[in-house]
Amino acid sequence: MEENIFDAIPGFDRLLEEKTFEALSGREKDQVLQFISREDYNRFREAVLVAQHGKHRQEPPVTPDPSVKNRLMQHFSSESTPPSGSIILSLSRLLNHRIPFYQAALAASVLLFMVIFLLLQNHRMPLRMAVADTVYLDRPMLLKDTVWLEKSREKSPETAKVNPSHPETKNPSFPQSINENPLYTRQVDDAMRRMSVISELGKDKSVYRDAGLMKLVAMGMAIATSP
Amino acid sequence: MSRLPERYQQLSDEDLMLRLLKKEREAFSVLYDRYAGEMVNFFSRRLGQDLAKAQDFLHDLFLKLLNDPGKYTPGRTFRPWLYSIALNMCKNEYRSLKVREDYRLSGFPEIPGRSGGTEKMDMRLFEKELNAKLNLLDEIHREVFLLRFQEELTITEIAELMGCPEGTVKSRLFYTLKALSLQLKMFNPLIN
Numbered sequence: 001m002e003e004n005i006f007d008a009i010p011g012f013d014r015l016l017e018e019k020t021f022e023a024l025s026g027r028e029k030d031q032v033l034q035f036i037s038r039e040d041y042n043r044f045r046e047a048v049l050v051a052q053h054g055k056h057r058q059e060p061p062v063t064p065d066p067s068v069k070n071r072l073m074q075h076f077s078s079e080s081t082p083p084s085g086s087i088i089l090s091l092s093r094l095l096n097h098r099i100p101f102y103q104a105a106l107a108a109s110v111l112l113f114m115v116i117f118l119l120l121q122n123h124r125m126p127l128r129m130a131v132a133d134t135v136y137l138d139r140p141m142l143l144k145d146t147v148w149l150e151k152s153r154e155k156s157p158e159t160a161k162v163n164p165s166h167p168e169t170k171n172p173s174f175p176q177s178i179n180e181n182p183l184y185t186r187q188v189d190d191a192m193r194r195m196s197v198i199s200e201l202g203k204d205k206s207v208y209r210d211a212g213l214m215k216l217v218a219m220g221m222a223i224a225t226s227p
Numbered sequence: 228m229s230r231l232p233e234r235y236q237q238l239s240d241e242d243l244m245l246r247l248l249k250k251e252r253e254a255f256s257v258l259y260d261r262y263a264g265e266m267v268n269f270f271s272r273r274l275g276q277d278l279a280k281a282q283d284f285l286h287d288l289f290l291k292l293l294n295d296p297g298k299y300t301p302g303r304t305f306r307p308w309l310y311s312i313a314l315n316m317c318k319n320e321y322r323s324l325k326v327r328e329d330y331r332l333s334g335f336p337e338i339p340g341r342s343g344g345t346e347k348m349d350m351r352l353f354e355k356e357l358n359a360k361l362n363l364l365d366e367i368h369r370e371v372f373l374l375r376f377q378e379e380l381t382i383t384e385i386a387e388l389m390g391c392p393e394g395t396v397k398s399r400l401f402y403t404l405k406a407l408s409l410q411l412k413m414f415n416p417l418i419n
Contacts, residue, residue, distance in 0.1 A: 006382075006397030013375060013382065013400065036405075043408040050354050051376040062271045062278055064263035068286045072259065076252055076293055 005035040016041075016048045191218040240305035248296050259289055262306075266313055269378060273317045284320075288313055307380065307388035314370070314388075353411070360410045364403060371399040372407075 006012050009031050015024065021041045024032065032041055163169065173190075235243065235257045246254035266288060270281035291312060292299075299308060361369050367389075374380045374388070375396075382400075386393040 004394070004397050004401050006401055007394065017376070040405075040408050043411060044404045046353070047357055047372075047404060047407045047411065048376045050357050051373065052379075061264070062267050062281060064267045064285055065282045068282055068289075069256075069259055069263070071286065072289050072293065073252070073256065075290065076255055079293065 005032070008035065013048075016045050017052070020045065241301075241303075244296070244299050244305050245301060247292065248299070248301075255289075255293065258292070258305075262309060263289075266309070269310075269313060270317070272377070274320065284313075284316055288316060304384060304387050307384040310374070310378065310380065310384075311388045356411060357407065360407055363410075364406060368399050368403045368406075371396055372403040375400060 009015070009028070012032075015028065015032075019028075021029070021032070021038050036044070235246075235253045238246070238254075238257070240258065240261065243254040243258045247258065263285060267281050267285045270284040270288075271278055274280045274284065288309070292309075299305070361372065364372075371385060371389075374385050375382065380388070382393050382396050386396045389396065
C-alpha cells in the first residue's frame with residue numbers, strides 16, 4: 001500500500017496553504033521530496049489556493065438576512081417555552097384562582113374520606129405473600145374404645161304381676177299390686193297368707209311357681225325396706 | 228439577566244447544543260450567530276451564488292435544529308455535524324435539479340500579489356479547469372477536497388462528518404491532489 005504524505009508529514013495540508021516549496025525548511029523539503037516532486041508540491045498548492053480563493057472571491061461576503069433569525073426565534077417561541085417559567089406561571093395561576101368556600105370544604109372532605117378509606121383498605125388487606133410452610137389441619141377422627149359409664153341405680157320396688165287366671169285373684173280382698181309402699185306390710189301378710197293357701201291347694205305347678213315368686217318378692221321387699 | 232447572553236457566549240458549541248436540547252432560547256440564538264454567516268456563504272457557493280436560495284437554506288438548516296435537536300448525539304463535535312446536514316441539503320437540491328451546476332465558475336479569483344492581465348486570464352482558465360477536473364472526480368473525493376480547502380474544516384472534523392477514520396480522509400486528500408496535479412499540468416500558470 002502506498003504511503004501517504006499526509007501521514008508522514010503531520011500538518012501537510014497546512015504547509016500547502018501557508019508555504020511555497022521554497023519557503024519550506026530543509027527538513028520539510030526532504031520529507032516532501034520523499035513522496036512528491038517540487039513541481040507536484042507547487043501544483044498541489046495552486047489547486048488549494050484556487051479553491052480557497054474561490055471561497056474568498058465573494059466580495060462582500062454574504063450576510064445572513066436578519067429576517068431569517070427573527071422567523072426562527074418566533075418559531076422557537078411558538079414551539080417551546082422555558083420549562084421553569086411555565087411551572088411558575090401555572091403555580092401562580094393555581095394559587096390565585098378563587099373558588100367558593102363550600103367547594104373547597106367539599107373537596108377537602110372528599111379528599112379526607114378517600115385518604116381514610118385508602119388507609120383502612122391498606123390496613124385490612126393482608127399482605128399476600130407466597131410462603132411455603134407446614135400446615136397442621138384439625139380433621140375429625142373416628143375412635144372406638146370401651147367406655148365405662150357410671151349409672152345410678154334407682155331404688156324402686158319390684159313389681160309383681162298378678163296371675164289373673166288364678167282363682168284366688170277373684171277374691172276382692174286380694175291385692176292387685178304389692179308395690180305400693182304404704183301397704184307393703186299388708187301385702188307381705190297377704191303374700192304369706194296366699195302362700196299358705198297355695199300350699200293347701202295341692203300340687204298345681206303353676207300355683208307353686210306363683211307362690212314361689214310371691215315369696216321371693218316378699219323377701220326382697222322386706223330386705224329393701226329394712227333399715 | 229443581562230449577563231445571561233455573555234455567559235452563553237463563553238460556552239462551546241456542544242454545550243450550547245445540549246442546552247438547546249433543553250429548549251433554552253439563548254443557546255439557539257448564540258449558535259445561530261456563530262454559524263449563520265459561515266453557513267449562508269457555504270450555501271451560496273454550493274448553490275451557484277443564488278443568495279435568495281442560500282438564505283432559504285440557512286433558514287431551513289436552523290429550523291431542522293429547532294424542530295429536531297434530538298438528532299444531535301451528545302459528545303459529537305457540533306461543526307461537522309452541522310456541515311453534514313448542510314451537505315445533505317445541497318445534495319437533495321442537486322437531485323431535485325437533476326443537473327448539478329458548476330457553481331464555482333462565475334466570478335474571478337484574485338490571488339494576492341498576483342495581478343496582471345495575462346495572469347488573470349491564466350487563473351480564469353486554471354480555475355475553470357480545476358473545477359472541471361473536480362467535477363470529474365467521484366463525489367467523496369471532491370467533497371473531501373472542498374471541505375478541507377474551501378470550507379476549511381480540519382481533517383478530524385471531516386472524518387467525523389463522513390464517519391470514517393482520519394487516515395481515510397488523508398488518503399482521499401492525497402489521491403485528489405495527485406489526480407488534480409496530473410490533469411492540471413498544462414494549466415499551470417503560476418508555477419512557471
